[in-house]
Amino acid sequence: MYVEHQNVMYRPEFVRAVNERRRQIAEARKQGPAEPALSAEEQRALDWPNAVAAARKIEAGWLESGQRIPVKEIIRHFAKLHGVHPSDITMKGMKRNEVLAARIEAILLINKLRPEFSSTKLGHIFNRDHSSILHILSKYGGVQKSGQRPTVEAG
Structure with missing residues (x-):
């Protein structure tokens, strides 16, 4: 069972992982810029x-x-x-x-x-x-x- 996106087939686990990462990035942006760590x-x-x-x-x-x-x-x-x-x-x-x-x-x-x-x-x-x-x-x-x-x- 695959998910189709723009004529490409993806595994559902991959799609869930990508969506979870996008959600994490969106939450981090809402919280504002974090104190950058020193390189x-x-x-x-x-x-x-x-x-x-x-x-x-x-x-x-x-x-x-x-x-x-x-x-x-x-x-x-x-x-x-x-x-x-x-x-x-x-x-x-x-x-x-x-x-x-x-x-x-x-x-x-x-x-x-x-x-x-x-x-x-x-x-x-x-x-x-x-x-x-x-x-x-x-x-x-x-x-x-x-x-x-x-x-x-x-x-």
Whole structure:
């Protein structure tokens, strides 16, 4: 047994479900606009100052401890802070602003925490050419122009 509508046959259960949903929508409209829930991005924006403060505390602890922090942990840290997936940071060709910011911060901190890594090694980790790493370090990290190994200045 089917219901015909505009020369199309529908099952009665489907027709009842559609009519029930239409009734629910009509009732919701009568009640007026509900308070819209915050999207995940809006909630993250509200929590951003607290997240940044917590992240900076973690980074300061890493710098003071002198421990060898695994590179993957540093990448995960900045991915979480910027709301991106860790693989986005190391993926070739990812140029969204939040990914760029996370990648730059990760490169700078890894360069500071792991001075034994050359620009070639950092480039390999982040799927970038060593000259791209040198550019990031010179633009954001204070590389000396005298041919010395790039380092990040405290600041």
